Amino acid sequence: xxxxxxxxxxxxxxxxxxxxxxxxxxxxxxxxxxxxxxxxxxxxxxxxxxxxxxxxxxxxxxxxxxxxxxxxxxxxxxxxxxxxxxxxxxxxxxxxxxxxxxxxxxxxxxxxxxxxxxxxxxxxxxxxxxxxxxxxxxxxxxxxxxxxxxxxxxxxxxxxxxxxxxxxxxxxxxxxxxxxxxxxxxxxxxxxxxxxxxxxxxxxxxxxxxxxxxxxxxxxxxxxxxxxxxxxxxxxxxxxxxxxxxxxxxxxxxxxxxxxxxxxxxxxxxxxxxxxxxxxxxxxxxxxxxxxxxxxxxxxxxxxxxxxxxxxxxxxxxxxxxxxxxxxxxxxxxxxxxxxxxxxxxxxxxxxxxxxxxxxxxxxxxxxxxxxxxxxxxxxxxxxxxxxxxxxxxxxxxxxxxxxxxxxxxxxxxxxxx
Amino acid sequence: xxxxxxxxxxxxxxxxxxxxxxxxxxxxxxxxxxxxxxxxxxxxxxxxxxxxxxxxxxxxxxxxxxxxxxxxxxxxxxxxxxxxxxxxxxxxxxxxxxxxxxxxxxxxxxxxxxxxxxxxxxxxxxxxxxxxxxxxxxxxxxxxxxxxxxxxxxxxxxxxxxxxxxxxxxxxxxxxxxxxxxxxxxxxxxxxxxxxxxxxxxxxxxxxxxxxxxxxxxxxxxxxxxxxxxxxxxxxxxxxxxxxxxxxxxxxxxxxxxxxxxxxxxxxxxxxxxxxxxxxxxxxxxxxxxxxxxxxxxxxxxxxxxxxxxxxxxxxxxxxxxxxxxxxxxxxxxxxxxxxxxxxxxxxxxxxxxxxxxxxxxxxxxxxxxxxxxxxxxxxxxxxxxxxxxxxxxxxxxxxxxxxxxxxxxxxxxxxxx
Numbered sequence: 001x002x003x004x005x006x007x008x009x010x011x012x013x014x015x016x017x018x019x020x021x022x023x024x025x026x027x028x029x030x031x032x033x034x035x036x037x038x039x040x041x042x043x044x045x046x047x048x049x050x051x052x053x054x055x056x057x058x059x060x061x062x063x064x065x066x067x068x069x070x071x072x073x074x075x076x077x078x079x080x081x082x083x084x085x086x087x088x089x090x091x092x093x094x095x096x097x098x099x100x101x102x103x104x105x106x107x108x109x110x111x112x113x114x115x116x117x118x119x120x121x122x123x124x125x126x127x128x129x130x131x132x133x134x135x136x137x138x139x140x141x142x143x144x145x146x147x148x149x150x151x152x153x154x155x156x157x158x159x160x161x162x163x164x165x166x167x168x169x170x171x172x173x174x175x176x177x178x179x180x181x182x183x184x185x186x187x188x189x190x191x192x193x194x195x196x197x198x199x200x201x202x203x204x205x206x207x208x209x210x211x212x213x214x215x216x217x218x219x220x221x222x223x224x225x226x227x228x229x230x231x232x233x234x235x236x237x238x239x240x241x242x243x244x245x246x247x248x249x250x251x252x253x254x255x256x257x258x259x260x261x262x263x264x265x266x267x268x269x270x271x272x273x274x275x276x277x278x279x280x281x282x283x284x285x286x287x288x289x290x291x292x293x294x295x296x297x298x299x300x301x302x303x304x305x306x307x308x309x310x311x312x313x314x315x316x317x318x319x320x321x322x323x324x325x326x327x328x329x330x331x332x333x334x335x336x337x338x339x340x341x342x343x344x345x346x347x348x349x350x351x352x353x354x355x356x357x358x359x360x361x362x363x364x365x366x367x368x369x370x371x372x373x374x375x376x377x378x379x380x381x382x383x384x385x386x387x388x389x390x391x392x393x394x395x396x397x398x399x400x401x402x403x404x405x406x407x408x409x410x411x412x413x414x415x416x417x418x
Numbered sequence: 419x420x421x422x423x424x425x426x427x428x429x430x431x432x433x434x435x436x437x438x439x440x441x442x443x444x445x446x447x448x449x450x451x452x453x454x455x456x457x458x459x460x461x462x463x464x465x466x467x468x469x470x471x472x473x474x475x476x477x478x479x480x481x482x483x484x485x486x487x488x489x490x491x492x493x494x495x496x497x498x499x500x501x502x503x504x505x506x507x508x509x510x511x512x513x514x515x516x517x518x519x520x521x522x523x524x525x526x527x528x529x530x531x532x533x534x535x536x537x538x539x540x541x542x543x544x545x546x547x548x549x550x551x552x553x554x555x556x557x558x559x560x561x562x563x564x565x566x567x568x569x570x571x572x573x574x575x576x577x578x579x580x581x582x583x584x585x586x587x588x589x590x591x592x593x594x595x596x597x598x599x600x601x602x603x604x605x606x607x608x609x610x611x612x613x614x615x616x617x618x619x620x621x622x623x624x625x626x627x628x629x630x631x632x633x634x635x636x637x638x639x640x641x642x643x644x645x646x647x648x649x650x651x652x653x654x655x656x657x658x659x660x661x662x663x664x665x666x667x668x669x670x671x672x673x674x675x676x677x678x679x680x681x682x683x684x685x686x687x688x689x690x691x692x693x694x695x696x697x698x699x700x701x702x703x704x705x706x707x708x709x710x711x712x713x714x715x716x717x718x719x720x721x722x723x724x725x726x727x728x729x730x731x732x733x734x735x736x737x738x739x740x741x742x743x744x745x746x747x748x749x750x751x752x753x754x755x756x757x758x759x760x761x762x763x764x765x766x767x768x769x770x771x772x773x774x775x776x777x778x779x780x781x782x783x784x785x786x787x788x789x790x791x792x793x794x795x796x797x798x799x800x801x802x803x804x805x806x807x808x809x810x811x812x813x814x815x816x817x818x819x820x821x822x823x824x825x826x827x828x829x830x831x832x833x834x835x836x
Binding site: 097098135 | 517672
């Protein structure tokens, strides 16, 4: 089933119905890009879209473009394009601000909802291995609120069950772990949280566009996520936010800027939230970066998450099998779960010299990234990664390890960004 | 002194030492753009810069550009370019997030500082006519904190003196009013606030690049502002934030994302703020929109705020004089102060049919904007606005008013954005 020669990999590429989508991306020559889980590759259409915003919409349209170029409705329009990828409905998602800022909004909203329902619940449960910025934001909010709000961090998903108690306001989890690539069971954990009276906040940074997500079906309460990883929105492109319709109008989130106001141009001195998810908008958005998000989402419109998931699992299965077959004599430990149901769209291995190994790979054009401690991480984006890419990447890894070339690769600067 | 013929205006343009700077901007044909206080015009260099970020830095550099293209240091680098325009020092300003989000950060920091110093102080004093989003953000924060935090709004600057009392934590003001164009005395009001034990938060949205600002010299505590108005950073380009050095390390602001962490790539589960103003960074920034901010700031590097202020006052004096001389028989009321020390870089008139008048002007290529109630607003950007532009704009206004053409200009959609 799994390819064991490069020729078989090329054959898989030829048979791959998703292969034509690769042409929608501009990938640099001489690079095998396995870091789309940090920054997605550039859709070819993005250059023209940026030029259109800068030259026509800004340069020619000027302030008129708020209406004529649809700037005012862009966060909602992009949200509607993104919604099917995460199992959300129409008018349930907005694209705006950063993941960190959006997490602050939904976490504050969730705590407020609990404050009204069940004020003794003041604990946010999360994983110690959650993406750090999520923990930092929760810490910042708890510190701001004082009044006994705090975090309870567990060391493994197995401990979540015991940690969600009658003092728990929110279970805040990242669906796919940035470091290990482990995927959590959103439906089961949401059910567990609800059974204990807690609300759920899901970070989909490594899920949206990477694995099928069923926000509505799983009963989740709040979600945030990133558009610049698997969604290929561009460097630092604005993030997204989803709130379960039943909770949306319960509370106006504290970052209550003009764009979330019911009558944003009436210039009223008092805040009145818009109805729906648009109340989670805050200030004016960076239009050039925001507009390019559409170029990535448009490519997803040509396929579906089931097809992408099938290929993603083929790619990660193949990578694991080839590394173990061809580099098995080196001290590599698979960190990512083998079980499909628990695996995102990345593969991580631990290696005692992980940082140096990754630097040597990058020097040779195989771009993954490194995460403390000792983890080399490879993201597989089925939109533009092929089976022969996997073969070639493993060959370079084998060469780096066999030759000891990484021993020379000692750099001080670390490139790692989420 | 003031020109009274078009020929005299043309002569002023020929003598204007700032005139060559106009060539740095791409302005559409057939338009007199007097709305740079809502969205600044496009520097010609911005198109190439956007293309560079999208095609080279994103497309070719991919994740490596965090180091190789200087993304990681960009908020600080742009902050250092901006600092001289607002009287701030090196490493005191960052360009990041939105004005609304930044206001939340500094307001939360100011309240926390007061909470430690003088916990009974729980009132934020501001003007009812402040830009609404500023009030909304303060309301959102007060509502989040509960514990008796509240706003006290005054109806005119004269009432500030009486409103700042021993219960006052923060005096939060916008330096130049978005609607009237009135400029407040930052040094005097800061002194007043400090004498009463209050801290000051200044919104420089309509000041930065428009009038000289002396943050350090005036003793101000916190400031935020906008880069897409007079600084010509592009639609929704990220905002800026300044904190007085003495206060900077006093508190970690609650939007404590990864970029403000002391060791952002160590992936520690606990937040530790960076030292300096960089702790006010939060999440990943929209690089294409952020990078273009430099194109606007670079143009300011070719002149100085004193020269710009002198021309700005000439332009607004001329506009007021010509409107009063040539349109004086219409029901126009000057809203902007005549006194130079109290005037920003815009002129506002009230007219009973203000909305329709502005629509008719825009149809004829004179782009200003409308603000409730009845105010037509004209921003003057000395970098690209000339004296003959002022003459021509007034002629179009006169024609619109004399002919009653505006009576036909009834649109439902309102274009107004900040």
